[in-house]
Amino acid sequence: MAGGNPLDLRAWLAKMEESGNLQGIRGAHWRFELGAISELNVKREGHSALLFDEIPDYPAGYRVLTCTTSSPYRLASILRGPLTNDHHELVRWLRGKPKAWESQAKAFDPVAVETGPVFEHVDAGDAVDVLKFPAPLWHEADGGRYIGTGCAVVTKDYDSDWINVGTYRVMVHDANHVGLDMVSGKHGHIQYQKYMAAGKPFPVCIVIGADPLCYLISGIEVPYGICEFNYIGAVLGEPVQVVRGELTGLPFPAAAEIVLEGWIHPGDTRLEGPFGEFHGYYQAGAKPAPVVTVERVYHRRNPIIVGSPPAKPPNDYSYSKAVMRSALLLDALEAAGVPGVTSVWAHEIGGARMLTVASIQQRYAGHARQCGHILSQCGVGAYMGRYTIVVDDDIDPSNLSEVMWAVATRSDPERDIDIIRNAMGSKNDPMSVAYTSKAMYSSRAIIDACRPFDHLQDFPPVAEASPELREEVRRRWSSILPL
Structure with a gap:
């Protein structure tokens, strides 16, 4: 169903399959196997991105994608640069680009559209069940199943129109509650603190699958006050097409695979973790983290989770x-x-x-x-x-x-x-x-x-x-x- 939307993951996957950069795997279990296979894969020379299907306990077509950004060719494709297998060439091409994209971002406000593939299925009320998707238990010592690793978390400032999009890990607690770990000082956490100080629920939309450019940019240090969707638009050279959540009004990509929408209510925390960090260690044990009460789930037919779990380097990202x-x-x-x-x-x-x-x-x-x-x-x-x-x-x-x-x-x-x-x-x-x-x-x-x-x-x-x-x-x- 790849269309004209520049952030359509399926259009990017078609290009990767055509270039020999995508490998399908059937039958791997969501409990440990997806994580271990991805971890071993990324350490191989010339490895491909992995698209897992026919995951036990889940319908065929409910898929998990890993290893998207772990080669120069795939990363160059994601960044819309000259395709290369030489990382020095990629670094040279990138020089000056982040500053240029930052300066151009204001010219690329996202464009709101009425509908998109993400609205093919809408679950509300008792139909909300985050565990309908094959959220992996990535590693043996993880504190739970993490549906959000290669994700993008959309939030809004309390006293301005600033929309922030950050990559924060998301652990499943139960059918309609997920833990959101936002490091202190990160933009999403700053916005969260403002709502908590005002005693107001914090609106959240969690994009679980989209073109990898979405989570790549939401995971870098975009300056305070700049919306990552604008920055992504500068990379693409055209505005991001977004739709708005039925409850929060927050924008998210119209071609997203899965989006969880809900609220963090004041004082609502649960133990989250442990989970690995970028350096390859479990830095901390379980600790209290805000909980999102999920009230809407939007997803495409045959949805794809984009996974990017941390592990001992080299890892997925x-x-x-x-x-x-x-x-x-x-x-x-x-x-x-x-x-x-x-x-x-x-x-x-x-x-x-x-x-x-x-x-x-x-x-x-x-x-x-x-x-x-x-x-x-x-x-x-x-x-x-x-x-x-x-x-x-x-x-x-x-x-x-x-x-x-x-x-x-x-x-x-x-x-x-x-x-x-x-x-x-x-x-x-x-x-x-x-x-x-x-x-x-x-x-x-x-x-x-x-x-x-x-x-x-x-x-x-x-x-x-x-x-x-x-x-x-x-x-x-x-x-x-x-x-």
């Missing part, structure tokens, strides 16, 4: 975070006036935050240290940082084997590791259990793994074939060597 953050870090280094930066990579294994690497063409004494300190402490890189490494431009910063070779052979622990103390910390840091300060401080290590600038001419040469020879040999022996 760690690649997209690595690409987006790498582009932002490159922009930050350029804005700070650091020359000669050839590439940056925010490694998935560090949740795209705790291990970042930059490669530079050294131009002056202190260049590598300058780059490392700015990369570590700029606005994009400061939160939950840990290790920052600077390497020469013959090293691919995304190749951990090459990076650690540079660390092992081009750095000396005493002279080439700088420590920053009392940097920005976080309660979400798994090492916070070892912090002794009440304030959330943590340290940073900056490793200069470049050849010493005053020994560039006499540093031992690398024992390997030249790029020209490698290319010639690959061309001649293409039958046994990959191009």
Whole structure:
């Protein structure tokens, strides 16, 4: 039923199937198997997105989609960029794009339409049953079934017209109640607090399935006061088509797969969690979180849940975070006036935050240290940082084997590791259990793994074939060597 709506998930899936980027799986169980299969899949080279069907206990056609953003080709397609299998090419294309999209967002107000595929089924009253959908129990230690992972939560400011769309995890409590975990300080939580202070119910619409661009953008740091639907419109180059909920009047994509609409009533909380975090740990146990009383369920025929569960990296969404953050870090280094930066990579294994690497063409004494300190402490890189490494431009910063070779052979622990103390910390840091300060401080290590600038001419040469020879040999022996 793909139509002309640019946020129609099914149109995107058709493109992925045609390009060999979608694999169907039948019969996997919602209890653990969907999560484990997705977790193992994302660690394979050249893996596809997974579309699960014929899930036990559920009608055929009630599906779950995972691994949407975990390859350069699929992520480029989602961002409407040039299709590529090279993540460095994708990062280069992305440079400057977030700022441009942000500045253009005001010109792309969403357009309200009367109806859309999401209204093919409308459940109200006693017919509301969130568990009619195959919400997965993703991992063995999870506190419940999470229907919302690759989701987009639509809320409205109490004292303005600002609509916010954020990605917050959603745990199923029962047929018409779900837990909504909004981290303190996030825009949705700020809006929630205003309603609670006024003693008013907080209106919520939870988009459980749509084009992955929807949850990708709702999961990044869009500035306060800007609606993510506007930002998505800037990415698309055309306004998002939205319909409005029957109860709250909140907008959501007309081609959404599943939408839960309801209210968080003042004081209504239940234990939520535990659930994994982006860094691969269960950071906290069960804790009280707001509860949405679901009063309407809208869904398409044969609906699709978009899942993106956290796990030990690489996980379902760690690649997209690595690409987006790498582009932002490159922009930050350029804005700070650091020359000669050839590439940056925010490694998935560090949740795209705790291990970042930059490669530079050294131009002056202190260049590598300058780059490392700015990369570590700029606005994009400061939160939950840990290790920052600077390497020469013959090293691919995304190749951990090459990076650690540079660390092992081009750095000396005493002279080439700088420590920053009392940097920005976080309660979400798994090492916070070892912090002794009440304030959330943590340290940073900056490793200069470049050849010493005053020994560039006499540093031992690398024992390997030249790029020209490698290319010639690959061309001649293409039958046994990959191009």
